Amino acid sequence: MKIRTKTEHFTNPLYLESGRILEPFDLTYETYGELNADKSNAVVVCHALTGSHHAAGRYENETKPGWWDGIIGDGKAIDTTRYCVICVNTLGSCFGSTGPMSPRFPSSEPYRLKFPVVTITDMVRAQRFLFDRLGIHKAHAVIGGSLGGMQALCFAIEHPNFSGRIISLASTYATQPWAIAFNKIAMEAVLNDPRFKEGQYDPKEIQEDGLVSLALGRMAGHISFLSPDSMAKKFGRNYVDTDGLYELFGRFQVERYLEYNGHNFSKRFDPLSYLYIIKAMNIFDATRNFESLHDSLSHVRAKLTLIGFRGDLLFLPEEMATIKKTMDDLGRAHLAEYIEIDSKYGHDAFLVELDKIDMHIKRALEAKA
């Protein structure tokens, strides 16, 4: 399987949901597999909050492959000998696509806090520009988990003719206050960090050791990615060998795990991008520009596969089931299936419990649309 990484530059204006305009903008994306002659075999994969376009395969010298490598590849559930997989770095992110640290044309200075708020709708609209340029006017499927699942649902509602198959995992139709509350921790931590300098930080300076506040926000995120059960199984009450039980700063293994993941994250992710993408997640509401969820889902033409995970405490499986129920109420039961995966992994399940989901994804991709 060959990995191709590219960046496309767009000079046409992107009219954002907020009324603001983004112009010009770049999108960085990766493909695996070959487009067929009529360009009908594209499978669009949408990444989560802190993910990137690097969904599969391994770059030279890379220790870990892309984030969904277990699902995407030759002979895998998303079979790259049959499909051409495309994964686009979302607008607002920091891995090549335009985000708050991109130059604010015509200046060469970064936008920083002058970057416009982007929504899931905007992220999806931007992707359509790219697909149009690539000659992909209809995709075989769109698939994504979490923030990627929001994008997939947005494709189904706002671009009903673009894809015959939509697979959304561990996501929701509208972000609920519990998830917003977790994001709040990161938002507050970063904003109050003197090293954030109200957005005027030197990116090189903070990349070296990472913003502690961003690490902290990420730790809160990691709590929500797991669950009481998965934490108990993973760490128990085990103590870090070198730390003392009666020392105030002695640590349990779960604490060391949070520190490790938080600090690593803060070195690889841009704080402003984080603020903008959690904003996009917070204000995601598939009903916003419609009368109701019934109204928005009445636009769906694709076959919708909704996958929820029982242990997910960030986007509860009930939220996915609500989408299915609403489709049923609309007399469109034949267009929507809901699969609830028994998992104790928490929100991360869609990245971890691949053996429980890959047959569902394979089947959904092969379904007649």
Next chain:
Amino acid sequence: MKIRTKTEHFTNPLYLESGRILEPFDLTYETYGELNADKSNAVVVCHALTGSHHAAGRYENETKPGWWDGIIGDGKAIDTTRYCVICVNTLGSCFGSTGPMSPRFPSSEPYRLKFPVVTITDMVRAQRFLFDRLGIHKAHAVIGGSLGGMQALCFAIEHPNFSGRIISLASTYATQPWAIAFNKIAMEAVLNDPRFKEGQYDPKEIQEDGLVSLALGRMAGHISFLSPDSMAKKFGRNYVDTDGLYELFGRFQVERYLEYNGHNFSKRFDPLSYLYIIKAMNIFDATRNFESLHDSLSHVRAKLTLIGFRGDLLFLPEEMATIKKTMDDLGRAHLAEYIEIDSKYGHDAFLVELDKIDMHIKRALEAKA
């Protein structure tokens, strides 16, 4: 009902679980109701992490009464015309009992980070000194929720003859990694706050506007006190009227709630006390000085009433049920009852859903021991 608030000074050494000694120490406590002639009608109420000895009644000019005023009072579930209720500010706290900002005898300088780690065992031992001085050698009951529930269970295991009735709510036999992870956010936030000054802060200076980092830690706490359901019911996706949806710092009502509660808290609670008490919570493990939970519970002589709440995501009801199950395994089913309250309130339920618990408490207090 008369409120009496007092502080007792102890000069005898308190031998801590860690091997360190605390000497001298103060305990501040409050009583409601009158001790009977043989001092057998004391009901010991143990407060939670950030609570205080002010459990009931209202001081002059106070807008809100004590934290369990709905349960404690004349004619209420814990009837102060029958019982003498005593609530002691825990060791390590900041409302009068000895904690990290108390002077380190013989110096008049505060302990700060030289304060020893105290455990639930230590908090309970200290209380026994007070009760001894008051002539209370056997209590009618011990009752508490959350950290107070840990103390109640500790009374049952380590002081089996002290009370015939133990009621523990929304608590656990050993703090699980999920709860430790929530506490980690507060710990890291405070430690990395330049205004915390590695514990050398001026308390007056930070009390005025509160440590932002402590507010942040408390916000993480508030997430765990609620639940996805209760947040959805309480706030929905409602936006703060004056805030813009497409403004990066526009806020949902849930965010304003977290800010408000976090900041208020940071003005009334001492950061070092917070670190020491979450440490005590984290390392609570009723099996630590025993071979197993079976072994520790085999010491129980009291009637144990265990109350769990279905929506509690901090201390899962399963954890309380485990105590009941272990008592059953020990052939002591007659000594333990487990009540699971159907609540969507999250961990806060024991402070909020009083109409669902007060009859159980009343009954447990009247049971023959």
